[in-house]
Amino acid sequence: MEDQNKTTTQALCYHCGEDLPAIKYQAGDKDFCCAGCMAVFKILSENNLCNYYVYNNNPGQQFKNELHLEYLDEPKIIDQLLDYKHESSSIITFYIPAIHCSSCIWLLEHLYKINPAIFSSRIDFLKKQVTISFNHDEISLRQLVETLGQIGYEPLISLQDVVQEHSSSVDKALVLKIAVAGFLMGNVMLFSFPEYFGLSGFEKQFQSLFGWLNLTFAIPAAFYCGRDYFTSAITSLKHRHINLDTPLALIIAVLFLRTAFEILFSTGPGFADTLTGLVFLLLMGKWLKQRTYHHISFDRDYRSYFPIAVTTLQNGKEKPVSINEIKIGDRLWIRNGELVPADAILMKGEAWMDMSFVTGESDPVHKVLGEIIYAGGRQTSEAIELEVIKPVSQSYLTGLWNNDNYKNNTEKQNFNDTVAKYFSLGVFLIAFAATGYWLLQNDSHKAWAAFTAVIIVACPCVLALSTPFTLSAILSVFDKKGFYVKNTDAVEELSKCDTLIFDKTGTLTSNEHAEIGFSGTISGEEKIIVGSLLRNSIHPLSRHILKTLNVDRFYSISDYKEVVGKGLTAKINNHSIYAGHLSMLPMAVKSASESGVHIVIDHVYKGCFDIKQQWRSGLAQLILKLSKFKLLVLSGDTDKDRWMLDTIFTEKTTIRFRQSPHQKLDAVLKLQQGGNKVMMLGDGLNDAGALKQSNFGIALTDNINNFTPGCDAILKGSALNYLPDFIQLSKDGLKIIKTSFAIAIAYNCIGIYFAVQGTLYPLVAAVLMPISTVTIISFTTMATRWFARKNKLI
């Protein structure tokens, strides 16, 4: 067994766990897949940090390209990034996507061993954040980031770090309110016990003491903990519509007024226990609803795609400038692999733009001098010079993102709010009818008692509780299966969808498991020549092809030249060899595929390595299961895969190719205008518009740490096959909510029976309300589990 383990570990890189190439790097008795991994290992071992490898096998990440961090020397940018700065120490928080296991925590918390100028570092594992405090006199921010980069933990510094919105403070206030409400409820319950058991009759003096104490506790419950309900009710009334908070605010007010009245005039014990209990439970429900999943940030917008700084040329000198400060007319210097942050005109250099963010097409597009390059393009060739023609905020990409067509801000009317309207009306009708009846009987005391009692008993707290409890139980089921939904409201939207739109690339096909195929003929000897050439390049394509070639010896080469993003050329054993893009080749070649890596040896065309996208497994069964929905495929790609799509989808399915982001967005809009509820499944930013506009947008991704555009849910590629079950469970969830309403109404009928007679005692209310609440919560929890099991999701 041990031997077996050894052989498997030996075949993998000691640092990152990748398969070893035929010629491996060695340090001591450890094998590495590349120089980068070996370099990280050397740094760690020199600093006595090899415990890193003790906690997990192969915990490292493969080494990335070099970093351009000049902008981190700009004091203006540093100030925007730092959390805290004082005399010689600074504190900064980085988002590091590479954090994935306990070894990462161990290493990043021992940074002080690598550089003594780092005082301490703390990790928040779920948020993938590290907070570092360091001496900025001894180590600059740039050096700090470089140190992190050297050990394979390059922080991702994007514009969003600078323009942070502090949204978490809302949650904090809510938790404090819950704490206060819990404290109040506990104490009020304690002081109400004598009343429940009729003890206060013996000790009159305590009855009034407890009454006054209860009233004191009711004040913060109503005006601190319940304040949000009042503000929400007032705003909704101003807009002339009733939401669920309106009756809730009314009940809190009635409970408080009646308690105050009864205590002040010593006419009864009041309803302080009901009031505090109600507020506590309502806030709990609210908290459940707000609790979204922190390990995924849904709120990333276009800003998170952009770096925070870009190099500009001022009088021929490179100067990093914060993106916010870019003006029209600035000269930008965009290197290989960098994003163009604003629409600009090409002034100098060869531009090969990867526009996959914008159009979905990942083959680089050639741009000539004077052409406009839209924001979002990634340069894949040499460095170029651009002149900005539009500021970042007005560029094509941000325009697409903030398109006016997008969902307006009026909140989606959810089931709760619809019911709340009729519910409130019904309660008022009964309350006024009861009051009117008792007034006609000339019993004003009972009229007043009946009015308040009806409103108290007909509390819509079930409405406020059953929905968050059911939907968050469903969310946690989804979560375990790799389907991360933004919030509970989205689940309701999911259940209503009747039309599904698929994007092709990255959605129906998987980018992760792309296969490399070779069209043409190549001999064993030539393979070695190609391998010898490719192993000199760090381009991911070269590395992929090298792996598939699987050669075990290499020749020495001379005259090596690499045009980044286009190809390689060199002389090997008196053969001249080219590998790369068509336009790079020394002669015109007619080839079926324009993309791919073409090989020419001694001016003879040998063929081309092509990346074949792989269709996701189980796609045909999935589509069969989804046949009751209206299906569409909108692909930004060419129609080369039409035959494959035709075999998967039925004739009824609309399949369109060469769709621009705007066309996708329009298609969604058109369907929505036709009364359809649209679900959109897409991946990149090129679907962002459609994802955002659709009723339920799902971003499909193979790596959940990738950035995802504005969407309602993130779905792991491997969980795509569960999609019909997810939709079914969300529908069952709505059924559960409706059933719980029926139960609540049954309870309310009992309560109202006593209430209209004006004989509702606090004790009855105090018993009835918690019982109905507990019934509802346990019913929804159990029913959700039952349905989840039925849909085979647990």
Place this chain on the structure above:
Amino acid sequence: MNILYFLVGCSVLMALIFLAAFFWAYKTGQNDDVHTPGIRMLFDDEAAAEKSEEDHFSS
């Protein structure tokens, strides 16, 4: 029975102290990250020092 006044005062005071303690704990961020400390406490201080010595690499 007048001792009850004192006891009630004590109980409310105790509850207030606990509430204040919770406020303090929450405001100082003790509940911000409830996942990582659980992993962190599993790290040995220098227990694996011998092994790291063996891994020590010097060029």
